[in-house]
Amino acid sequence: MNIVLFGLRCVGKTSVGVSLSDITDKIFFDTDRIIEKRESKTIHEIINEKGWEYFRLKEKETIADVSKENNAVISLGGGALMDRSNVDLLDKSFFVLLRASINTMKTRMEKDVPRPSLTKNDSISEIEEIVLERMPLYEKIADIIIDTDKLSVYEICDKILLELEKRSMV
Numbered sequence: 124m125n126i127v128l129f130g131l132r133c134v135g136k137t138s139v140g141v142s143l144s145d146i147t148d149k150i151f152f153d154t155d156r157i158i159e160k161r162e163s164k165t166i167h168e169i170i171n172e173k174g175w176e177y178f179r180l181k182e183k184e185t186i187a188d189v190s191k192e193n194n195a196v197i198s199l200g201g202g203a204l205m206d207r208s209n210v211d212l213l214d215k216s217f218f219v220l221l222r223a224s225i226n227t228m229k230t231r232m233e234k235d236v237p238r239p240s241l242t243k244n245d246s247i248s249e250i251e252e253i254v255l256e257r258m259p260l261y262e263k264i265a266d267i268i269i270d271t272d273k274l275s276v277y278e279i280c281d282k283i284l285l286e287l288e289k290r291s292m293v
Contacts, residue, residue, distance in 0.1 A: 124292060125149075125192060126283065127213050129199045129261065130221040131253060133231035135271045135279065139221060140198035143280045152189040153198040154182060161185075166200075179206065186212050204264055205257060217292060219283055220265035222258075225250055227272045 126143065128136045137153050144151035155166055158181050162169050170178050182203055189197050190212040197216070203209050223231070228250050262268060267286045269279055 125190070125195045125197055125213065125216040126287075127197045127199060127216040127218050128221060129204055129218065129264075130201065131223075131228060131250070131257065132201045133228045134221040134223045135276065136198040136221055138276050139271075139279050139283075140196050142276045143283060144196040146280055146284070147196065150192065150195045151198070152192070152195055154185045154189065154203065155198075155200045157185050157189070158182060183209060183212075190216075201253075202257070204261065210264055217287065218264050218266045220261050220268045221271050221279070222268060223271045225254060 126147075126149070128140050128143075130136060137156075140151050140153060143149070158169070158178070159165055162181065164172070166178065169181070179202075182200060183206065186199070186203060186209045189195065197213070199209075232250070267283065269282050271279055274282070
């Protein structure tokens with residue numbers, strides 16, 4: 124069974140994914156990093172040069188590839204599950220929604236590499252709009268929701284593993 128980590132930008136998907144992969148001996152896939160490697164460009168460069176539509180197509184192809192695995196931790200890009208067909212590709216997975224407060228996301232984004240804007244606003248000011256748009260759908264998809272604001276990566280991993288154990292999935 125695959126464990127899918129999803130949520131908005133800067134909530135800890137990659138950090139948690141790497142640690143969870145180590146703890147569980149599952150292979151780790153970060154779909155954004157796979158796309159960057161295949162395209163030999165950063166996500167920001169891909170979107171600036173080829174647009175969001177092209178990026179979403181590459182994202183769907185990448186998700187289709189990694190969904191064939193049966194024992195993986197998969198970290199998705201922030202908007203991947205807005206496309207229902209990506210949810211369907213991963214349908215036998217355990218979905219973990221990682222959330223953080225808007226203030227936490229903004230603070231993390233200020234320290235992180237620049238991210239492409241999803242709207243006409245800069246990526247930091249658009250976060251409130253994106254939360255309102257995506258969170259209701261994301262909460263419906265999630266098997267478990269973890270608020271990451273005050274938790275370490277290892278505490279988040281523990282919560283995921285406890286939930287899997289509770290459901291007899293490990």
